[in-house]
Amino acid sequence: MxxxxxxxxxxxxxxxxxxxxxxxxxxxxxxxxxxxxxxxxxxxxxxxxxxPSKDALLAAVLERYTQLLHPVVMAPVEAATADPIDRIFALLKQYRDWFLPLEFRLGCPIGNLALEVADSHPEIRPLIQQNFDGWCGYVKKWLAEAGDRLPASLDRDALAATVLTVMEGGLMQARSSRSAVAYDASVAQLRSYIDLLLARASGERSRG
Amino acid sequence: MxxxxxxxxxxxxxxxxxxxxxxxxxxxxxxxxxxxxxxxxxxxxxxxxxxPSKDALLAAVLERYTQLLHPVVMAPVEAATADPIDRIFALLKQYRDWFLPLEFRLGCPIGNLALEVADSHPEIRPLIQQNFDGWCGYVKKWLAEAGDRLPASLDRDALAATVLTVMEGGLMQARSSRSAVAYDASVAQLRSYIDLLLARASGERSRG
DNA sequence: TCAAATCTTGAGCGTTCATTCAACCATATC
DNA sequence: GATATGGTTGAATGAACGCTCAAGATTTGA
The missing domain is CATH 1.10.10.60 (Homeodomain-like)
Known part of the structure; x- marks a missing residue:
């Protein structure tokens, strides 16, 4: 034993x-x-x-977040829906569902550290960046899978970064207000924007 | 003397x-x-x-940020352009110009504190919220001034919150990467979204 | 079975933390 | 010129900080 x-x-x-x-x-x-x-x-x-130090422990924590990104964050989203556009909003809804019960008290563990230690700990900042890159990487993949449902002229990497922006910026406001309204508002505007993009691409496809 | x-x-x-x-x-x-x-x-x-305490000093600092919001942040933007939509992007450009020379090393002073002390200092959180509310208040005013250049169906408060989301979420990524690309990307997507809204409203006006 | 290697124990290190307070100084009032 | 008021001085406080290390326990490999 x-x-x-x-x-x-x-x-x-x-x-x-x-x-x-x-x-x-x-x-x-x-x-x-x-x-x-x-x-x-x-x-x-x-x-x-x-x-060897508290800083090294923080580095290990961030390495582990990178490892957990897919099993904890992305796998449930991929299981929830196969549609790449729906996955984006399923991801944003998942964060809402995680933090709403706590009245948005904790926020994103990576985002918190990004603002607290990015300047003062040079060896930590790349690990935060690695987490953000991984997160955006999945969104980029989904946007690529959306194919011609989105306009050809769209900068998909920029849109992927914007999805993370919406998540982090919305969550920051949610924490400050202990309320979902700014987060929901930001997600709704992103939904509206992507709907406009989908409509435009649809028009472009039917026109030739 | x-x-x-x-x-x-x-x-x-x-x-x-x-x-x-x-x-x-x-x-x-x-x-x-x-x-x-x-x-x-x-x-x-x-x-x-x-x-009486370090916490009280922090509260005083945040009170002062509230007082300085117009003279330091908003007045230069209002002086730069009178067009309400242009003001939104002048505001976002002003932050870029402030933080680019430092390679985005510091970030938003309010946003930083929002994530660091919002949970642990109950008496501070409302002061952070007050700063965000003031900031959004100006954007809301500009969006109102845009009148029927924007669709009647648009939730302008939600769009104002999204402008702050773009600013804070974009800046967080800029700090993490020491680069403007995610910030610029997010602002560009917002520009694209608002252009689509302006075009739609224009179409609605000319049709009826 | 024994030595080497690895991991755990926990008292205690020097430092820095936010804060206190009795004494001192400068100005204003009468 | 005495008194009161408000502001300043700076050494000192106890608590908490991140961290060390000699000693002991456990596991590993031969």
Whole structure:
């Protein structure tokens, strides 16, 4: 009945779980290492055996977010609908459903860190960028799959970036107001914009 | 040659200047009171004579941002152009011009605080909300002034919130990538959307 | 079975944190 | 010139910070 993995794997994941949760709930600077240790049920030496510093732990948390992007964020959306345009709005709805029960109290874990540590931690910023790139990558893929349903002249990479903009900007306002209205408003305008694009492309197709 | 105002006015503004700059550059939690004191050239007793706590100082900084919103942010835009639609994009361009020279290193001072302290400081969140409301208020006014150049069916409050969404979401990505591309892309999509709305309204006017 | 390697323990390190306060100074009022 | 008021001084506070390390426990490999 020996454990199938070295015990440090369990320690590592307990630390990562606690750190990710606390960084999300309280922010990076506001979270003390001692709190992470307590919540993970681990002693300082164990943590510093695995990670040389609190900054390195943050890097590991962001690496894990990258790994979890598809299984946690994108897979449910892809399962919900096969239509590429619908997937965009399913993704935006998923975030709404996640954060509405908490009255938008936590916000996007990546976005929070982006604004808190992007300037002060040069080695962290690329990891945040990597998460955003991955996120946008899925939206770009969907927009490519939409084919000629969208105008040929449309800059699809720009639209993908705008979807992330809507998500993060809308969520920031939702957090500030503890209300969904600005988030919903932004998503509705994006819906309206994409509907106009779909209509224009449809017209272009029927005209030749 | 006696100073025309009590000396505490000067102390107060030196503290507010230093605190606002440091909160913007480093964030709230990462800024020590001792740093504010040093940069303001003030002793702890003077600060705590004016503000009972670091949190109260943050509140004062946010009050001042509210006061400065028109003279610093909106007045230059209103001076740049009288056209209400152009003003929206002049506003977005002004932020770009402010932050491009720093490679988007600092970001929006309000937005940064929104994500850092909205949850943990209940008395601060309304002040952030007040700043966002003021900002959106000007955009709403411009959209109203656009009259029937925009479709009657358009939800103008929702579009105003979306302008702020584009600004904050775009700036977040710009900070993460140290590049303007996602910001520019988001603004370009907004431009494209509003052009479609203007064209539709124009068609509606000419048809009836 | 034993030595080497790996992981865990937890008291304690030096530093920095936000904040306090008794004493001191400058001006205004009478 | 005495008194009151408001502002300033800056050393000192206890708590919390990120982190260390010698010692012990456990696992690994031969």
């Amino acid at each position: 020996a454990p199938p993995v070295p015990s440090s794997t369990d320690t590592r994941s307990r630390i990562l779980d606690a750190a990710a949760r606390l960084f999300h709930e309280q922010g990076f600077n506001a979270t003390g290492v001692s709190t992470i240790l307590r919540e993970a049920g681990v002693n300082p030496g164990s943590l510093y055996n695995l990670y | 006696a100073p025309p105002v009590p000396s505490s006015t000067d102390t107060r503004s030196r503290i507010l200047d230093a605190a606002a700059r440091l909160f913007h550059e480093q964030g709230f939690n990462a800024t020590g009171v001792s740093t504010i004191l040093r940069e303001a050239g003030v002793n702890p007793g003077s600060l705590y004579n004016l503000y």
